[in-house]
Amino acid sequence: MFHQISEKYKAIQASICTxxxxxxRTGIFSDDPWERSIGKxxxxxxxxxxxxxxxxxxxxSVQGLYNxxxxxxxxxxxxxxxxxxxxSIVHPxxxxxxxxxxxxRYFQLSSGECWFGGGIDLTPHxxxxxxxxxxxxxxxxxxxxxxxxxYHDFKTEAxxxxxxxxxxxxxxxxxxxxxxxxxxxxxxxxxxxxxxxDLGKNYAPIYNSxxxxxxxxxxxxxxxxxxxxxxxxxVEFNLIHDRGTKFGLLSGxxxxxxxxxxxxxxxxxxxxxxxxxxxxxxxLNMLKKGIDWVNLPRYE
Amino acid sequence: MFHQISEKYKAIQASICTxxxxxxRTGIFSDDPWERSIGKxxxxxxxxxxxxxxxxxxxxSVQGLYNxxxxxxxxxxxxxxxxxxxxSIVHPxxxxxxxxxxxxRYFQLSSGECWFGGGIDLTPHxxxxxxxxxxxxxxxxxxxxxxxxxYHDFKTEAxxxxxxxxxxxxxxxxxxxxxxxxxxxxxxxxxxxxxxxDLGKNYAPIYNSxxxxxxxxxxxxxxxxxxxxxxxxxVEFNLIHDRGTKFGLLSGxxxxxxxxxxxxxxxxxxxxxxxxxxxxxxxLNMLKKGIDWVNLPRYE
Numbered sequence: 001m002f003h004q005i006s007e008k009y010k011a012i013q014a015s016i017c018t019x020x021x022x023x024x025r026t027g028i029f030s031d032d033p034w035e036r037s038i039g040k041x042x043x044x045x046x047x048x049x050x051x052x053x054x055x056x057x058x059x060x061s062v063q064g065l066y067n068x069x070x071x072x073x074x075x076x077x078x079x080x081x082x083x084x085x086x087x088s089i090v091h092p093x094x095x096x097x098x099x100x101x102x103x104x105r106y107f108q109l110s111s112g113e114c115w116f117g118g119g120i121d122l123t124p125h126x127x128x129x130x131x132x133x134x135x136x137x138x139x140x141x142x143x144x145x146x147x148x149x150x151y152h153d154f155k156t157e158a159x160x161x162x163x164x165x166x167x168x169x170x171x172x173x174x175x176x177x178x179x180x181x182x183x184x185x186x187x188x189x190x191x192x193x194x195x196x197x198d199l200g201k202n203y204a205p206i207y208n209s210x211x212x213x214x215x216x217x218x219x220x221x222x223x224x225x226x227x228x229x230x231x232x233x234x235v236e237f238n239l240i241h242d243r244g245t246k247f248g249l250l251s252g253x254x255x256x257x258x259x260x261x262x263x264x265x266x267x268x269x270x271x272x273x274x275x276x277x278x279x280x281x282x283x284l285n286m287l288k289k290g291i292d293w294v295n296l297p298r299y300e
Numbered sequence: 301m302f303h304q305i306s307e308k309y310k311a312i313q314a315s316i317c318t319x320x321x322x323x324x325r326t327g328i329f330s331d332d333p334w335e336r337s338i339g340k341x342x343x344x345x346x347x348x349x350x351x352x353x354x355x356x357x358x359x360x361s362v363q364g365l366y367n368x369x370x371x372x373x374x375x376x377x378x379x380x381x382x383x384x385x386x387x388s389i390v391h392p393x394x395x396x397x398x399x400x401x402x403x404x405r406y407f408q409l410s411s412g413e414c415w416f417g418g419g420i421d422l423t424p425h426x427x428x429x430x431x432x433x434x435x436x437x438x439x440x441x442x443x444x445x446x447x448x449x450x451y452h453d454f455k456t457e458a459x460x461x462x463x464x465x466x467x468x469x470x471x472x473x474x475x476x477x478x479x480x481x482x483x484x485x486x487x488x489x490x491x492x493x494x495x496x497x498d499l500g501k502n503y504a505p506i507y508n509s510x511x512x513x514x515x516x517x518x519x520x521x522x523x524x525x526x527x528x529x530x531x532x533x534x535v536e537f538n539l540i541h542d543r544g545t546k547f548g549l550l551s552g553x554x555x556x557x558x559x560x561x562x563x564x565x566x567x568x569x570x571x572x573x574x575x576x577x578x579x580x581x582x583x584l585n586m587l588k589k590g591i592d593w594v595n596l597p598r599y600e
Binding site: 032043045047054056166167228232235236239240249255256258259260262263264265266267268269270271 | 332343345347354356466467528532535536539540549555556558559560562563564565566567568569570571
């Protein structure tokens with residue numbers, strides 16, 4: 001069973017890479033298989049593409065004992081675990097294109113417990129409300145096909161998860177996030193597996209639509225500078241708060257694969273202030289929890 | 301007593317800024333006083349100087365209750381603490397100049413316990429062995445004036461502290477680091493205070509000598525790229541491992557002041573490989589614990 005899921009996830013990795021390569025037109029993914037005591041994986045990375053500055057699509061299949069440190073990030077001590085998953089990130093060239101992140105994972109413990117986790121979330125350097133509404137609507141329609149409460153629940157979890165308390169800002173406009181998703185009366189194990197696969201199939205097409213609309217927008221030094229400031233906030237979130245990064249580094253994962261989510265470039269300026277009534281200020285105002293994107297007026 | 305120490309530390313802040321401004325010649329420190337429930341402080345920052353890309357010299361005087369989170373980074377729960385200190389960092393323009401970091405702090409608990417902490421450490425983008433030997437010799441002579449075991453003990457602590465397990469590399473060539481330093485039969489409270497002040501007085505002159513020797517060295521894109529890669533490692537250490545950063549963010553400190561240690565720019569390239577027998581490879585080979593710098597041959 002574990003092996004079958006792992007193989008299905010691997011196929012998702014291949015389809016995401018093919019789709020992102022077709023979108024970028026010049027960038028190519030490298031293949032970097034790895035094996036260590038913890039398990040094996042395949043890190044696929046595109047750098048310096050035409051539209052994509054850096055993209056990663058990682059597959060891994062790992063196992064080990066839950067120790068003190070790992071139990072802090074989920075699960076109980078003393079049990080043997082197996083985990084397989086795909087995680088992906090895209091840092092675009094154009095500051096008007098957003099960063100996107102996707103993850104699906106399956107966990108299985110020796111106690112018999114098992115669950116799925118994952119999500120998709122969008123981090124625009126410049127928030128475009130219509131784009132955020134469209135993005136959330138797409139996620140909602142995938143979720144709705146499985147369970148009427150999925151979108152609402154997982155959107156709320158994303159708001160809470162992708163949040164930096166030290167800045168009091170969300171990482172971006174959110175999306176969906178779920179963890180410890182287990183079979184229930186409503187949904188079989190297979191339904192949940194299909195749900196994660198469905199997210200995997202939709203991730204690249206959703207992002208391709210977004211990047212295609214933005215990649216020709218003109219920009220200059222101001223926008224590049226702001227992009228690097230926002231990328232710096234992304235680094236802060238990933239290194240200070242993200243449980244996936246912590247789990248990976250603590251469990252003895254491949255550090256280059258784990259940290260491939262970091263942007264090609266980032267900057268920190270002390271006490272950077274945005275101009276009043278600027279696009280940058282508008283973006284900061286949108287980095288809040290609880291915005292009901294799918295029910296916002298669409299100005300159309 | 302607490303107030304007197306705090307005032308002496310504030311005077312150290314002023315002298316460091318004056319000295320770094322004289323060295324840079326064009327950069328000026330801004331004054332950014334802050335006050336919040338946790339206490340007060342003065343953040344002084346220089347950005348875009350001639351030799352110095354970004355420097356910060358922070359003074360703070362804070363108090364609060366040790367809670368669950370804070371007790372993980374030192375001290376015991378349920379006690380009231382007061383802390384005052386200076387921390388400083390310099391990110392130079394020229395990749396051949398090293399990053400430097402300095403900190404002195406005094407902690408006092410309601411239980412009557414009190415201690416000093418601090419250190420100075422050097423993070424070259426390119427390790428110059430003679431410079432590292434000279435730097436360590438200077439630190440040793442300051443330490444030796446107070447206690448014959450200080451240099452050895454604090455150098456070892458720095459090796460252990462400024463280390464990124466996920467990269468298996470030290471942050472730079474180390475220096476000295478000490479924490480929970482308390483009066484003993486050998487040394488009075490006043491000796492320890494003087495020791496921290498002595499470090500404060502020597503920090504800027506030591507760095508000025510180093511930057512003056514390096515700032516005219518020619519460099520190109522290759523060196524700038526490597527500088528940004530090394531700055532990325534610095535970001536990783538500070539956000540993943542550094543206890544001072546964690547303490548600051550958890551205790552409700554001023555986030556802009558705490559994160560002012562981050563470099564003006566940093567980059568991450570997947571699986572970056574240095575060339576064989578290059579200066580970059582030589583640097584990586586030197587990022588190890590336990591190098592006995594003061595007893596290395598000086599090639600003179």
